[in-house]
Amino acid sequence: MAQLSNVTPLFKDLAKIEHDRVACEDCSLYRLCLPLGLHSKDLIQLDKIITRSQTYKRAQPLFEANSKFTSLYIVRSGSFKTTISTNNGREQVTGFYFPGEFIGLDAIHQESYQSTAKSLESSSVCELPFDGLQELGKEMPQLQVQLLTRISKELAGDKSLMLLLGKKTAGEKLASFLLSLSKRFSERGFSAMDFQLSMSRSDIANHLGLAVETVSRVLSRFQEDGLITITSKSISLKDMDKLQLLCG
Amino acid sequence: MAQLSNVTPLFKDLAKIEHDRVACEDCSLYRLCLPLGLHSKDLIQLDKIITRSQTYKRAQPLFEANSKFTSLYIVRSGSFKTTISTNNGREQVTGFYFPGEFIGLDAIHQESYQSTAKSLESSSVCELPFDGLQELGKEMPQLQVQLLTRISKELAGDKSLMLLLGKKTAGEKLASFLLSLSKRFSERGFSAMDFQLSMSRSDIANHLGLAVETVSRVLSRFQEDGLITITSKSISLKDMDKLQLLCG
DNA sequence: ACAGATCATTGATCTGGATCATGGAAGATA
DNA sequence: TATCTTCCATGATCCAGATCAATGATCTGT
Numbered sequence: 001m002a003q004l005s006n007v008t009p010l011f012k013d014l015a016k017i018e019h020d021r022v023a024c025e026d027c028s029l030y031r032l033c034l035p036l037g038l039h040s041k042d043l044i045q046l047d048k049i050i051t052r053s054q055t056y057k058r059a060q061p062l063f064e065a066n067s068k069f070t071s072l073y074i075v076r077s078g079s080f081k082t083t084i085s086t087n088n089g090r091e092q093v094t095g096f097y098f099p100g101e102f103i104g105l106d107a108i109h110q111e112s113y114q115s116t117a118k119s120l121e122s123s124s125v126c127e128l129p130f131d132g133l134q135e136l137g138k139e140m141p142q143l144q145v146q147l148l149t150r151i152s153k154e155l156a157g158d159k160s161l162m163l164l165l166g167k168k169t170a171g172e173k174l175a176s177f178l179l180s181l182s183k184r185f186s187e188r189g190f191s192a193m194d195f196q197l198s199m200s201r202s203d204i205a206n207h208l209g210l211a212v213e214t215v216s217r218v219l220s221r222f223q224e225d226g227l228i229t230i231t232s233k234s235i236s237l238k239d240m241d242k243l244q245l246l247c248g
Numbered sequence: 249m250a251q252l253s254n255v256t257p258l259f260k261d262l263a264k265i266e267h268d269r270v271a272c273e274d275c276s277l278y279r280l281c282l283p284l285g286l287h288s289k290d291l292i293q294l295d296k297i298i299t300r301s302q303t304y305k306r307a308q309p310l311f312e313a314n315s316k317f318t319s320l321y322i323v324r325s326g327s328f329k330t331t332i333s334t335n336n337g338r339e340q341v342t343g344f345y346f347p348g349e350f351i352g353l354d355a356i357h358q359e360s361y362q363s364t365a366k367s368l369e370s371s372s373v374c375e376l377p378f379d380g381l382q383e384l385g386k387e388m389p390q391l392q393v394q395l396l397t398r399i400s401k402e403l404a405g406d407k408s409l410m411l412l413l414g415k416k417t418a419g420e421k422l423a424s425f426l427l428s429l430s431k432r433f434s435e436r437g438f439s440a441m442d443f444q445l446s447m448s449r450s451d452i453a454n455h456l457g458l459a460v461e462t463v464s465r466v467l468s469r470f471q472e473d474g475l476i477t478i479t480s481k482s483i484s485l486k487d488m489d490k491l492q493l494l495c496g
Numbered sequence: 497a498c499a500g501a502t503c504a505t506t507g508a509t510c511t512g513g514a515t516c517a518t519g520g521a522a523g524a525t526a
Numbered sequence: 527t528a529t530c531t532t533c534c535a536t537g538a539t540c541c542a543g544a545t546c547a548a549t550g551a552t553c554t555g556t
Contacts, residue, residue, distance in 0.1 A: 084407055084408065084410075084411050085411075086411060086415065086416070086495075086496045087495070087496065088496055090411075090415045090416075090496065091415075092410055092411040092414045092415050094407045094410050094411070105400060105403055106400060106403040106404040106407055107400070107404070108396055108397060108400035109397045109398070109400040109401040109404060110404070114404050114407065115407065134389075134393065137389055137392060137393075138389040141382075141385055141386040141392070144385060144389070144392040144396070145382065145385075147396060148356055148392070148395060148396060148399065149356060149357045150357070151396065151399050151400060151403060152353060152354060152355070152356035152357040152399065153357040154403060155353055155354040155399060155402060155403050155406065156354040156355070156357060156358070156362050158403065158406040158407065158410065159332055159342045159354055159362065159363065159406065160332065161410060162332075162340055162342050162406065162409060162410065162413060163332050163333075163334060163338075163340040163342070165410060165413035165414050165457060166340045166413050166454070166455075166456075166457035167334065167338045167339075167340050167457070168334070169512080169513095170512075170513065200532090200533070200534090201533070201534060201535095202533080202534090206414070207414075208414075209413060209414035209415070210513075210514090211513070211514050211515075212533090212534080212535095213513085213514080213515080213516095213534095213535080213536080214512090214513060214514075215534095216534060216535050216536075217513095217535080217536075219535095220535070220536080232521090232522080232533095232534085247334075247335070248334040248335065248336055248338065417542075417543095418542075418543065448502095448503065448504090449503070449504060449505095450503075450504090458543075458544090459543070459544055459545075460503085460504075460505095461504090461505080461506080461543085461544080461545080461546095462542090462543060462544075463504095464504060464505050464506075465505080465506075465543095467505095468505075468506080480503095480504085480551085480552080
């Protein structure tokens with residue numbers, strides 16, 4: 001079967017870059033991002049404390065667990081995963097992050113990051129030093145509201161994931177996962193039906209509390225049943241209604 | 249074997265009440281609660297928007313999923329559980345809440361609660377209307393910081409729970425759960441070794457992604473191995489070091 | 497104080513998904 | 527272009543924990 005031999009990295013060009021100098025106001029992520037709802041003059045203030053990163057190559061860490069917490073990050077292009085570990089080294093993928101999404105929110109309450117964040121492909125971020133953000137927050141309540149809203153949304157997502165991990169079968173897990181990706185992609189102006197999986201099968205398996213082999217098998221089954229077409233990293237959802245039903 | 253025939257409800261008297269009129273300043277939960285770090289005059293403002301509830305009896309809902317989101321709640325006495333459900337009615341216990349802890353943070357980003365909260369025993373709460381809180385927040389950045397810190401802490405806890413649900417064995421799950429309760433009780437000035445389980449075995453099982461029978465068996469095994477003593481709702485941790493090791 | 501309902505414990509059996517094993521495809525490195 | 531390594535798919539086997547079943551303990555309401 002023909003494979004796409006040279007897959008374009010996901011979201012690479014979503015934020016039109018000139019990496020290091022694009023004001024929030026001009027960024028194509030604006031409507032998905034933190035600044036939404038801020039006044040233009042506030043936006044300029046915010047802009048001042050943001051650092052736009054250079055490119056992270058695949059698998060490069062954004063921060064490591066237990067390192068000092070200094071900044072929140074917003075994905076600018078590409079994608080990331082976060083993981084936490086047990087003492088004896090078992091690892092759990094706690095989330096995948098796409099453009100406009102925050103990374104590091106779970107560290108705010110303490111001195112150091114509790115997860116490790118790694119890029120899944122060639123990616124970039126906006127760095128928001130937390131001290132600076134708090135300073136700004138004193139004069140810009142709307143910024144605090146935004147932050148609170150975002151973190152609440154992540155919390156809600158994690159509660160749903162608990163339901164998935166605790167109560168769903170392998171098939172339900174995969175169906176839920178694919179539809180959740182689909183939703184996030186379409187919110188970002190991409191096709192809800194056809195997209196690239198920037199993460200490996202084993203990242204998916206780990207995130208959903210499954211073995212890689214199970215993920216492979218279930219995806220193959222979904223394909224046989226005409227629910228999806230999948231070749232390596234490219235997936236196409238053929239029957240979203242049936243997938244929806246399958247979610248449990 | 250002798251059972252405690254009439255177990256005193258957990259935490260019933262922690263917040264010395266006179267239910268409806270105890271200023272935050274005088275509340276025994278002060279150091280665990282939201283107001284921590286606020287100036288005295290701010291505290292008075294905060295006090296004004298807080299409603300102190302009457303007693304919720306066992307299994308009484310604090311709010312239901314899909315009802316309109318209006319308020320955050322802080323447990324004042326007793327304890328609560330929150331649950332979410334799949335479309336086809338399977339339920340996941342997403343958290344247990346003790347005095348000084350927030351309920352409803354995952355609803356901030358939307359119009360309605362996404363979970364249902366029910367009391368586990370005779371309990372009471374402080375109700376914080378979210379609109380009022382936001383108004384206050386505009387003049388009291390410290391309040392926003394507190395809120396952000398609390399929600400981040402819950403987020404971090406949920407990430408750890410994902411690790412537990414996805415990667416731990418039944419024994420590791422129970423050991424982690426018991427130690428986590430122990431920690432929270434001792435933070436509240438109670439014994440870290442001896443406490444009451446206000447939730448049923450089936451709530452525990454559900455929360456940890458196990459069957460009730462498994463919870464029973466593992467607890468019995470822990471008892472045989474001298475790690476704990478347990479009679480109905482009363483538990484006593486006999487070997488915290490070994491339990492710690494068992495967490496994985 | 498009693499009856500019915502719910503909750504907890506323990507044993508017997510079953511199963512979904514893990515683990516083990518293999519071979520092939522696709523990136524990475526040089 | 528060859529070699530190494532990681533990733534993915536699929537088959538065979540196994541097991542931790544689910545499910546089924548039965549009994550006793552505890553709670554609730556009257």
